[in-house]
Amino acid sequence: MSIILKKNSSQWVLLLAVFIIATCGLIYELVAGTLASYLLGDSVTQFSIIIGVYLFSMGIGSYLSRFFNHYLIEWFIRVELLVGLVGGFSAALLFLVFPLAVSFQPILYAIVSVTGILVGIEIPLLLRILKDKVEFKELVSRVFTYDYIGALLASLIFPLLFVPYLGLIRTSLFFGLLNIGVGLYLCHYFSAEIRNVNRIRMGGIVILIAQIAAFIFSGNIMSFSETLAFNDQVVYSTSTPYQRIVITKNRRDLRLYLNNNLQFSSADEYRYHEALVHPAMMAANNPKNVLILGGGDGLAAREILKYNSVKSIQLVDLDPVMTKLFSTQKILSEINHHALTNSKVTVTNADAFVWLKENKKKFDCVIIDFPDPSGFSVGKLYTTAFYRLLKTAMTTNAVAVIQSTSPYVAPKSFWCVSETLKASGFNAVAYHNYVPSFGEWGYVMAMNSVSYQIPDTFNIEKRYISQAVMQQMLQFPEDMKAHEPLEINKLNNQALVTYFEQEWGKYLEQ
Numbered sequence: 001m002s003i004i005l006k007k008n009s010s011q012w013v014l015l016l017a018v019f020i021i022a023t024c025g026l027i028y029e030l031v032a033g034t035l036a037s038y039l040l041g042d043s044v045t046q047f048s049i050i051i052g053v054y055l056f057s058m059g060i061g062s063y064l065s066r067f068f069n070h071y072l073i074e075w076f077i078r079v080e081l082l083v084g085l086v087g088g089f090s091a092a093l094l095f096l097v098f099p100l101a102v103s104f105q106p107i108l109y110a111i112v113s114v115t116g117i118l119v120g121i122e123i124p125l126l127l128r129i130l131k132d133k134v135e136f137k138e139l140v141s142r143v144f145t146y147d148y149i150g151a152l153l154a155s156l157i158f159p160l161l162f163v164p165y166l167g168l169i170r171t172s173l174f175f176g177l178l179n180i181g182v183g184l185y186l187c188h189y190f191s192a193e194i195r196n197v198n199r200i201r202m203g204g205i206v207i208l209i210a211q212i213a214a215f216i217f218s219g220n221i222m223s224f225s226e227t228l229a230f231n232d233q234v235v236y237s238t239s240t241p242y243q244r245i246v247i248t249k250n251r252r253d254l255r256l257y258l259n260n261n262l263q264f265s266s267a268d269e270y271r272y273h274e275a276l277v278h279p280a281m282m283a284a285n286n287p288k289n290v291l292i293l294g295g296g297d298g299l300a301a302r303e304i305l306k307y308n309s310v311k312s313i314q315l316v317d318l319d320p321v322m323t324k325l326f327s328t329q330k331i332l333s334e335i336n337h338h339a340l341t342n343s344k345v346t347v348t349n350a351d352a353f354v355w356l357k358e359n360k361k362k363f364d365c366v367i368i369d370f371p372d373p374s375g376f377s378v379g380k381l382y383t384t385a386f387y388r389l390l391k392t393a394m395t396t397n398a399v400a401v402i403q404s405t406s407p408y409v410a411p412k413s414f415w416c417v418s419e420t421l422k423a424s425g426f427n428a429v430a431y432h433n434y435v436p437s438f439g440e441w442g443y444v445m446a447m448n449s450v451s452y453q454i455p456d457t458f459n460i461e462k463r464y465i466s467q468a469v470m471q472q473m474l475q476f477p478e479d480m481k482a483h484e485p486l487e488i489n490k491l492n493n494q495a496l497v498t499y500f501e502q503e504w505g506k507y508l509e510q
Contacts, residue, residue, distance in 0.1 A: 013189055014130055015146050018123070020182050021080070022150025024175040025119040028087035029054045030158045031172045032112050035091055037375070038168075038244040038259045039098050040105070044376040053109050054116040061120020068125060073186070074194045076125045080183035081204050083118045088176015088211050090115065091168040092221050099229035123147065159241050167239045169218040173211050180208045229260070236329075240321040247332075254331065255437075256297060258371060265437040266335055269299055272441060274465045275433040275473065277303040280365055280401035280445055282455045287364030288312070291393065293352045293381075295369040296322035298336030301345055304367065305337070306460040313345045314363070320349040352381055356389040363393055366400035372500065373405070373413070373489075379497040382417055383489050387424035387446070400426075400446040407432050407480040408440035410503035415482040416496045420489040421446045431473040432480065433464075440480070 029050060036046035068075045090111050098104050123143065130139050162171040184204045191197045214221065226234045232248035232255065239245075246257040253267035264272065277300055281287060286309035292300050296317035304313055317323050326332045327340040327347070340347055348355065352370070368390075373379040380386060382402070390400060402421070407414040407430075414430070421428040426446035435441050445452065454470050487495035 010189070011130055013186070014126055015142055017080075017182050017186065018126055018143055018146040019150040020178055021083075021119065021122050021126075022147040023154045024083070024087060024179050025115070026151045026154035027158055027162075027175045028090060028115050028119075028172060029112070030154065031091050031168050032094070032108065032115075034163065035094055035168055036108055038239070039094075049109075050112055053112050057113040057116025058120030060113075061117040061122075062124050064117065065121045065124035065128075068121075071193075071195065072125055072129050073190045074200070076122060076129065077183050077186050077190075077194070077200060079118050079121050079125070080179055080186070081200070081207060083115065083122070084176045084179030084183060084211070085207050086111065086118065087115050087179065088173050088207075089214065091172040092214060092218070095169065095222060095225040096228070099225065163239060163241055167218070167222070169222055170215055173215040173218065176211050177208065177215070180204055180211065184208070230257070236325075238321060240319050242319045243322075245322065245325070254335070261371070261374075262437060263371075264297065264299065268436045269335075271433060271464045272435045272438070273299045273303050274462055275431075275435075275441075276300060276369060276401060276403055276443055277367055278458055278460065278462070278465050279431065279443075279470060279473075280367065280399045281307060282458060283445065283447065283452060284365040284399040285397065287398075289361070289363045290314070291363040291366045292316070293356075293366065293368045293370065295367065296326065298323075298326045298333070298339040300367050300369050301339035301342070302336045303460075304365075305339055305342060305344065310344060313342075314361070315340070315345060315347050316350055316352050316355050317347070318349065318351055323347050323349060353386055353389070356386070356393055359393050361393065362395045362398075364395050364398050366390065366394060366398065368400060368402040370403065372504075373496050374500060374504070376494050376497055379489070379494045379500075380491060382420065382496050383491050383494070384420055384424045385491045387421055387426065390446075391425060394448075396448060398447070402444050402446065404430075404442045404444045405500065405504075406438065406440050407442040407476065409507045410500060411480055411482045412484075412486060412499040413496060413503055414442045414444075414480075416486045416489055416499055418444045419486050420496070423488045427451075429474075430476070431470070432476065433469070433473050442480075 033047040033050045036050060040046055094108060094111065097107055101107055127139065127143060166174060184201065187194065187197060187201050187204060194200065222237065223234060226237055226246060230246065230248050232250040234246060235249045236247040237245065243258045248255045253265045255265050256263040281304065288309055288311045290304050290310055290313045292313060292315040294317055295301065295315060296319060301313055301315055304310055323340060326336055339345060370381050371378050373382050394400060402417060404417040405413050418428045418430050421444060427450055429445040429452045430442065432440055432442040454467055457467060458465055487493065489496035
């Protein structure tokens with residue numbers, strides 16, 4: 001009887017190990033994909049490549065498992081401890097390596113591959129360990145049931161709990177600790193079947209202690225990594241389900257970075273935001289209801305509030321952490337003149353595409369300040385489908401304006417936005433200005449009227465824009481023009497993302 005109970009007990013212990021392995025394995029994959037999208041951009045491409053590399057590596061691991069012929073439980077425990085070591089430290093290592101490595105992607109894919117191979121070895125080993133304990137058809141169904149349930153759990157808890165509350169480094173370390181814990185428990189449970197059990201146990205304990213220490217000091221690890229990545233002092237950083245937010249400060253200015261891309265410098269952001277907001281607001285002729293899509297820093301709202309005609313501003317930004325940060329932190333809210341807490345401003349945290357589909361209100365002016373179209377998730381917000389939705393939210397004489405990347409660095413990308421607006425039924429008016437932090441930057445106004453008249457004067461508090469400046473901004477030299485036919489950016493082709501990657505990729509390689 002005791003032998004039967006031991007046999008039943010051991011199979012449930014091993015099936016629980018399957019569940020934890022599946023959960024941890026998918027978490028490491030999600031951590032790598034999220035980290036790559038933070039650091040390299042284009043989340044769709046990064047996740048696609050990492051999923052492919054991970055699954056391929058699991059296949060290699062499954063093949064290699066055939067060479068383990070003896071002491072299977074011992075080898076399984078060794079592999080489990082290695083998974084905890086590599087997967088647990090993966091995020092910390094990648095964040096530290098990113099600012100130092102000449103080529104980051106090979107290191108990223110190498111870590112993903114090693115993790116995938118190790119996880120790929122484990123499941124076949126478990127099947128072979130359990131084959132004498134469980135009937136074959138029950139064995140296969142149970143193992144894969146626990147495997148898939150673990151994967152489902154990982155996919156739910158990763159974005160909802162772990163990224164918002166622990167961040168990527170602590171998340172990978174937490175699940176590394178789970179792997180190590182499983183390895184140590186199995187080492188104890190099957191100690192009679194393991195050679196050198198004390199040596200394996202001691203190795204697991206050393207890794208466990210190292211990961212606990214890294215978990216405790218993960219904030220210091222992240223701070224050190226960002227010190228290497230940014231020239232200025234990092235005064236704030238956090239990871240959200242949508243992006244990595246970093247704020248740096250020096251004697252001259254304060255800078256905001258989203259996923260390592262500069263969003264503004266407090267020294268010259270007024271040039272960008274005055275050029276973004278005031279041409280459209282003046283063309284809209286005393287707008288009362290204004291919509292801002294993006295612009296969670298509140299700087300566009302600050303400029304709009306200079307107009308006495310404005311009765312309400314609806315701001316829609318995806319990330320609640322962003323809008324809360326620029327509403328509550330004194331040093332940041334002072335830059336936007338407390339715009340996000342102004343009684344005229346309503347802040348909604350939602351996907352702009354979804355929000356526009358559900359919106360029933362009409363607006364006199366729309367300011368669109370999305371990030372550059374570096375990936376398909378943002379590229380959809382520059383498509384004909386989005387602009388046709390935008391049209392339904394605009395009054396007859398309304399004017400919209402879209403920040404449209406650099407016409408100097410990426411002329412195809414810039415003019416693709418203009419052509420896409422025309423294909424969506426708008427009259428498009430392109431212009432550009434120089435922002436020292438960015439270089440030449442471009443914008444496109446979208447309106448129903450057939451022409452744009454430069455106002456005689458800009459009757460608002462300003463530091464940069466004027467009639468003369470606006471005349472210059474409407475002129476494009478030859479090196480800022482696209483000299484070939486361009487595709488229209490549609491949901492089913494995302495041509496703009498391709499243009500953007502090609503042009504900015506070449507520029508950053510120089």
